[in-house]
Amino acid sequence: MLPDAFVTTIRSVFGADGERWLADFPSILDEAVRRWGLSDIQPVENLSYNFVAFADSKVSRLWMQNQEILHSGQVVLKIGVPHRELFSEIAALRYFDGDGVVRMLDSDPGKGLILLERISPGLMLATVMDDDRRTQIAAEVMTRLWEKSKTTKVVTTKFIQLSDWFDGLKGLRPHFGGGTGPFPVKLVERVEAVLPGLMSAPEVLLHGDFHHFNILSHGEGWLVIDPKGVIGPRGYESGPLLLNPWDQVKGPDARRMTQRRLAILSERTGLERGVLREWAVCHAVLSAWWSLDENDKGLEYALQCAEAFAGIEV
Ligand SMILES: Nc1ncnc2c1ncn2[C@@H]1O[C@H](COP(=O)(O)OP(=O)(O)O)[C@@H](O)[C@H]1O
Ligand SMILES: [Mg+2]
Structure with a gap:
């Protein structure tokens, strides 16, 4: 079956x-x-x-x-x-x-x-067409999750550490014999330069795969499904969201749309736009790295997002 x-x-x-x-x-x-x-x-x-x-x-x-x-x-x-x-x-x-x-x-x-x-009716956030609206909803759900870490200590060792995911990215240069293969060298250098600073921010328990297909309508409100359970700084949570809806953040509008999203996310989460932008670049490169063995389309899409994000002025 x-x-x-x-x-x-x-x-x-x-x-x-x-x-x-x-x-x-x-x-x-x-x-x-x-x-x-x-x-x-x-x-x-x-x-x-x-x-x-x-x-x-x-x-x-x-x-x-x-x-x-x-x-x-x-x-x-x-x-x-x-x-x-x-x-x-x-x-x-x-x-x-x-x-x-x-x-x-x-x-x-x-x-x-x-x-x-x-969850009922269980419509995915991707079905909301107004991008400002769905970004506001996502920001509200996201901040609500982080609140939990303020009141409940995160103790179990079963959670994934965000640092482990990014440690995996250290295999990129060795994989390409010291080069960066299809990854633009400037992007790789940027991730290497900003990541230590980003990772030094306080950690909470993140959802870890926070995007438009994992947020479902529940009565008048919204609930998230499919949490990865990742311990890391809050800024990372926007990374998967900014790459989604998958295959739709591209073309001439991608940069302008992401700029608006960064403004909304920053206002609602209190995190700086520049910090969110750098997390977006880092996650997009990580996502491209994960796609390497699976399919060229994912790699290409994530890399063009990373390039678009990297060029956004905040
Ligand atoms: N509790 C739920 N209520 C309603 N629909 C759900 C629920 N959990 C999952 N779904 C539906 O199933 C799909 C896949 O579930 P998900 O947990 O995201 O699986 P995966 O880990 O394979 O991504 C979701 O996109 C959603 O449409
Ligand atoms: Mg899912």
Whole structure:
């Protein structure tokens, strides 16, 4: 029942672990169905790295953080290959505990199972056409998440460290034999120059993949899904947003649009425009680096965004 494109992604990203997971998938799904009394399972259309499906849950009692809660009705089942990113996601869902983020009803990290409340109507922020409006909404959701770190200490070691992601980027020059390959050398030098300063800012628990497809309408408000759970400075959070909606930040308008976005984000978050711009450049280069083995289109898109961001005057 799994779509071919999804199976191909799982194989290429997770290798032998992915192969084993695909073979075990029917029994993992069975386990979820029995445990949570699931029926009418409908996979979402845009499967990427995890199996995600809408379902009905007939179970009325669930355990969450040692508390028994009552629940039945529409849920979302997420099944992923058990690995560091999924453990970090589960830890982040638990940490945010429904505050600005979708509520997790139950999970089993070892089996890669997550049960979430279904967000309704659940329209993605990408469906809002007014870019100023959606940037304001994103800024509000973002700052609400960071508030949590003020009141709740971040203790678990399960979270991803932003410094680990950027340490990965140090492999760029060795990878290209001392050069920078398709990466414009000026961009690489800029990241190397600004990153230590950016990283020295105070850290909070970030969502880590904050963009228009992970923010969903919930009644009159908005909730974010799919947190990566990343510890790092707040300025990084705008990085993925400024690259999105994917493939739409390009052409003659890209710079002007991003300039407006930086003004809105700066006003709402209190972070300087120049700082947000540098984070945008750094994240775009990181994103291009991640795309290197996967596809040329992602690499090209992220690099042209990085160039556009780098040229913005604040
Ligand atoms: N709790 C939820 N309520 C409604 N829709 C959801 C929910 N969780 C996920 N979705 C839908 O499923 C899609 C994929 O979920 P997501 O958690 O982002 O998976 P992935 O980690 O593979 O990106 C989302 O873009 C959204 O459309
Ligand atoms: Mg997602």
